[in-house]
Amino acid sequence: MIPVIDFSSYRLSDVRSPPSDEDLAPLADEVYKAFSEVGAIYLKNHGFDLSLVDEYMKISKKFFSLPKDVKEKFSYDKEAGYMYHGYHHLQEHLSHDSTVADMKEAYNTYPQWKGEWPDEYVPGLKDQGLNIIKPCMELNNRILQTVALGLKWPRDTLTKLHSTDRPSHNSMRTLYYYPVPEGYKPKPGQSRCGKHTDTGSFTFIFQDNVGGLEIKNVSGEWIPATPLPGAILVIIGHATQCWTDDKLKATEHRVGVPDGDVNIAKGRQSVIFFGDPDNDAMIGSIEGTKYQAARYDEYTADFIYDIQK
């Protein structure tokens, strides 16, 4: 079971004076324990306005319903700096240890993107996407503070690597897993999203009610990450694994094709926030010696995670 954590004591919408380290200690211990013993958490009472995501899913659906040649005008361009911004074709995504394409399409949003957006076809895809990233970054920083306190580190140990005004790869992805045609037999190893880990500090997963997402817990068992209304699923990324010298391990996750399930014929939508440190932040073990110091952007450039051509 993925623990459900009540984040009320550090919720986003609370604008009173920030809680002291002592005020946060019980929450910090709970968050750290859940991440280290299970590998993922559901956050409730987080103060993030989930209607932003509902609206974004509706807008995204309009984009995914456009003709293929229109969507492809906005395909990501590997040469264009923020290389994953834009549309990722159907059948293009390969999870990193898989040779079979995932059954999905996606549109990634990077706030720094200077190229074109599909505004004339889908008004709001840009603005609504950007609206969501900001509070997610703020919530990520609050989680990073609780994790630092849970580790008995100074509270800003990780947030000082996540300034909000320096170049970073904080980004968002909206995904559409198309309905699986009746009688379709997935190729060996094929799924909606093959197993992988994410690269940054923490990832937030917002999903509709179709299901199929699983995480591998710390004991090595695949367990369902069933959609929990009102809660945000938070999983651990590689950078956090490095900083904590494996005390918190990057969470493997995947989305299966629900074989024989009533949901097989349904499309699935999810929205993912990838929380990242600053491009020039140092990652590597903060205590311990397992991971050498490296600049985050240089480390990710060498790290092939889930996108290969």
Ligand SMILES: O=C(O)CCC(=O)C(=O)O
């Ligand atoms: O759709 C999901 O629930 C997970 C997607 C995911 O893990 C990713 O895009 O990195």
Ligand SMILES: [Fe+2]
């Ligand atoms: Fe992922």
